[in-house]
Amino acid sequence: MKCDRCDNDATVHEVTVRNGVKVEKHLCEACAAGEGIAGASLGELLTKFMTQEAEVGAKPKQVHKPRVAACPGCGFTFDQFRQAGLLGCPACYKAFETLLTPLIERAHEGATQHAGKVPKRIAARAAGREEEAATEAALARAQIRERQERLKVLQRQLDEAVRGEQYELAARLRDQIRKVDITIIPKPKGVQERSEP
Amino acid sequence: MVNRPDNPAPPPGGQPDPAAGFAVTEWLSDSGGSSDVVISSRVRLARNLAGHPFVHKATRDEREAVLQTCRDWILSTKISDRIMWVDLHESPAIERNLLVERHLISKQHAKGKPAPTAGTPVAAAEEPRGVAISIPDERLSIMVNEEDHLRVQMIRAGLALDTCLEAASAIDDKIEAGLDYAFSPKFGYLTACPTNVGTGMRMSVMLHLPALKITGDIDKVKRAATDMNLAVRGFFGEGSDAVGDLYQISNQTTLGKPEGAVLTDLQDAIIPEVVQYERVARRNLMSKRRVALEDQVYRALGCLRHARMIGADEAMQLLSLVRLGVVLGLIDEVNAKAASLLWLLVQPAHLQRVVGRELDQEHRRIERATLIRDRLRGT
Numbered sequence: 001m002k003c004d005r006c007d008n009d010a011t012v013h014e015v016t017v018r019n020g021v022k023v024e025k026h027l028c029e030a031c032a033a034g035e036g037i038a039g040a041s042l043g044e045l046l047t048k049f050m051t052q053e054a055e056v057g058a059k060p061k062q063v064h065k066p067r068v069a070a071c072p073g074c075g076f077t078f079d080q081f082r083q084a085g086l087l088g089c090p091a092c093y094k095a096f097e098t099l100l101t102p103l104i105e106r107a108h109e110g111a112t113q114h115a116g117k118v119p120k121r122i123a124a125r126a127a128g129r130e131e132e133a134a135t136e137a138a139l140a141r142a143q144i145r146e147r148q149e150r151l152k153v154l155q156r157q158l159d160e161a162v163r164g165e166q167y168e169l170a171a172r173l174r175d176q177i178r179k180v181d182i183t184i185i186p187k188p189k190g191v192q193e194r195s196e197p
Numbered sequence: 198m199v200n201r202p203d204n205p206a207p208p209p210g211g212q213p214d215p216a217a218g219f220a221v222t223e224w225l226s227d228s229g230g231s232s233d234v235v236i237s238s239r240v241r242l243a244r245n246l247a248g249h250p251f252v253h254k255a256t257r258d259e260r261e262a263v264l265q266t267c268r269d270w271i272l273s274t275k276i277s278d279r280i281m282w283v284d285l286h287e288s289p290a291i292e293r294n295l296l297v298e299r300h301l302i303s304k305q306h307a308k309g310k311p312a313p314t315a316g317t318p319v320a321a322a323e324e325p326r327g328v329a330i331s332i333p334d335e336r337l338s339i340m341v342n343e344e345d346h347l348r349v350q351m352i353r354a355g356l357a358l359d360t361c362l363e364a365a366s367a368i369d370d371k372i373e374a375g376l377d378y379a380f381s382p383k384f385g386y387l388t389a390c391p392t393n394v395g396t397g398m399r400m401s402v403m404l405h406l407p408a409l410k411i412t413g414d415i416d417k418v419k420r421a422a423t424d425m426n427l428a429v430r431g432f433f434g435e436g437s438d439a440v441g442d443l444y445q446i447s448n449q450t451t452l453g454k455p456e457g458a459v460l461t462d463l464q465d466a467i468i469p470e471v472v473q474y475e476r477v478a479r480r481n482l483m484s485k486r487r488v489a490l491e492d493q494v495y496r497a498l499g500c501l502r503h504a505r506m507i508g509a510d511e512a513m514q515l516l517s518l519v520r521l522g523v524v525l526g527l528i529d530e531v532n533a534k535a536a537s538l539l540w541l542l543v544q545p546a547h548l549q550r551v552v553g554r555e556l557d558q559e560h561r562r563i564e565r566a567t568l569i570r571d572r573l574r575g576t
Contacts, residue, residue: 074250086344089250090379090387093394100391104384104452107392109426111453114385116396119378120370126382 003028071095151177222299223334225541227534229355233524234472236403236443236537237354239300240361242369243388243397244347247379251389252342257312260342261325267341268327270375276339276368277331285309286323291555293322294546297433300352301338302328304433310344337368344389345397347372356472358400358464362456385452395452400459402468403432407442407521408478411493415444418471425467426450432513441513441540446471483525494522498531501569506562512543512569519573531573539572 003010008028016023070077073091078099081087093100105112118126154177161170224237245251249263272282285293285306293307306328309321326342340348349372351365379387386397393399409415422429426449431439446468448459482490497518501507520536522528541547543565549556552564 074254076254084253086253086389087251087391088254090245090247090381093381093384093387104391104394108395108450108452111395111450113383113453114381114395115453116385116398116455116457117366117369118382119373119380119386121373121377122380122382 001026003031005031068096068099222541223336224300224352224354225537226354227537229353229357231469231472232355234404234406234475235356235468236405237300237352238357238361239350239352239399239401239403240358240365241351241399241401242347242349242365243345243386243393243399244349244369244372245379245387245389246346247377249346252344252346253310253389254313257324260312263346264325264327264341266376267339267347268329270372271329271339271341274371274375276329276371277337279332281330281332282327283330284325284327286325286327290322291546291549295550296328296330298541298544298546299335301330301335301350302340303343306340306343337364339368339372345393347376356402356464356468358402358460358468362398362400362460366456392449393451395450396454396456396459398451398456398459399447400463401430401445401447402463403443403445404468404471404475405442405517405520406444406471406475407517408482409475410442411482411490412478414474414478418444418474422446422467427463427467440510441517443513443517443540479521479525490525491522491527494518494527498522498528498573502573504566504569506559507543507566507569508562509543509545509548509565512565513540516540516543535572539569542568542572 001010002008004026006028008030010026011029012025012027012032014025014027014032016025068078071088071092072095074088076088076092078096081092081096087093087096101112154173158170158173158177161167161173224239227236229235229238246263246266249255250259252260252263255263268282272280283292283296285302286309290307293302296302297304297307306326309324309326311321312324324342326340328341329337329339331337336352338350338352340350349365349368351361351368353361381387385395388394388397406415406418409418419429428445428447428449430445430447432441432443432445446463448463497515501512501515501519516536516539519528519531520533523531523533523536542551545561548561548565548568551568556564
């Protein structure tokens with residue numbers, strides 16, 4: 001394939017989709033460099049990809065080396081762990097979780113989640129929480145049922161009011177239904193309000 | 198010094214054997230399932246206390262605190278009928294080595310690890326650490342302040358990983374009732390080294406594979422084991438050679454697979470297959486190369502019966518062939534138990550204990566040969 005700009009062979013291919021329209025560019029290395037499309041090597045791309053996440057929030061153009069704070073439990077740093085091959089304290093697992101997870105994954109045939117025995121105390125604590133959660137869920141279900149019942153009653157009253165041409169009452173009932181109807185839609189958990197930038 | 202709360206018995210070994218000064222440690226008793234090939238089964242659980250630095254990062258005072266907490270709890274709870282506690286930092290090297298040879302503590306635990314404190318460096322051997330051992334069976338040992346705060350180990354003769362796991366887990370429950378373990382729902386039991394995190398469990402089986410060694414098929418076993426993410430090690434674990442054709446096969450990964458699944462894989466599938474492989478190799482040697490095999494076995498016996506100086510590794514190797522000969526019925530004047538026991542007695546610390554004094558290397562070689570001659574004399 002020839003370069004879009006000159007007679008050289010195209011070695012850099014870029015495909016972008018803008019507003020649903022696919023734009024393809026096939027360029028030789030020189031023209032690509034001219035357009036600001038670097039003929040990046042796979043290695044470079046990977047490095048870029050790996051550090052991209054860490055670079056969010058960093059000042060642009062700054063040479064970046066991912067830094068993780070020392071463990072709040074024992075003051076051990078990730079570099080010290082690398083040297084010793086051993087962590088400093090149990091809290092290190094939390095402190096270095098992001099950096100540690102890929103290492104753990106490699107050492108344990110891809111596993112990153114414990115399966116098996118759990119200390120009785122922790123199991124009991126978790127069971128306590130589960131019970132709590134179950135109670136909460138039951139309560140929520142009861143509330144929803146209650147509201148649905150209330151809605152049915154209101155709807156019936158509204159229908160009757162409309163039939164009896166009691167428009168003032170009907171308007172009041174409609175407002176009440178709206179109120180109840182909205183409150184039965186549970187707000188999704190974990191979703192935080194966020195304003196657009 | 199050695200502190201024996203409810204037992205004034207002799208050094209590790211429980212009931213004394215009048216001939217040697219030692220009982221056969223239970224795991225070397227040539228009993229249990231598949232004992233023609235499987236010497237012993239072992240389960241080890243690594244545990245750490247919440248809120249304490251891991252051992253290598255802990256100062257001497259912090260280690261002392263952990264040691265005291267664990268020792269007090271282990272000795273006050275009914276963990277086993279009779280427990281012997283050894284403060285290793287106050288024990289002589291020979292006593293520590295004796296425990297290593299009996300597989301009750303690791304080599305690393307015998308040596309100790311220097312604390313990271315600045316100032317006057319204290320000898321690693323004097324760093325606070327200990328071990329609790331159930332007596333007289335020596336099935337249970339709990340190392341305190343090894344790489345992890347606690348390492349609970351259960352060892353049994355023959356193929357008995359299920360019994361070991363059950364017993365180790367029960368001990369673990371008793372310890373946990375009084376000590377708060379470091380645990381995360383995501384990573385499981387938190388250990389100093391991330392390669393042990395999760396169940397913290399290492400399951401290993403010691404196998405006697407002389408026929409596979411002779412036929413050269415042992416390399417296939419090693420490769421297959423590695424492919425299945427299992428570790429193959431020698432008699433003394435990590436970094437040791439397979440002297441005496443003794444190999445330990447153990448699980449390498451500890452995260453993502455429950456204890457029971459690791460057990461089933463090893464005990465019901467992998468180990469029986471290796472055992473079968475060794476048995477077939479033995480049968481083939483017997484049917485196709487019988488005279489050559491007899492020659493090897495009797496040369497080994499002859500050498501052991503007549504040598505005047507011998508090293509531990511050479512003795513182990515010859516004893517391996519003798520044991521093979523006994524198991525196959527080629528030799529009937531020695532029993533397998535005697536050969537297995539000698540595996541232990543020819544080790545330097547045991548030998549010196551039997552002789553009753555410290556020996557340099559040359560004298561060890563002489564005394565070792567004498568001991569073997571005495572024990573293998575035709576009866």
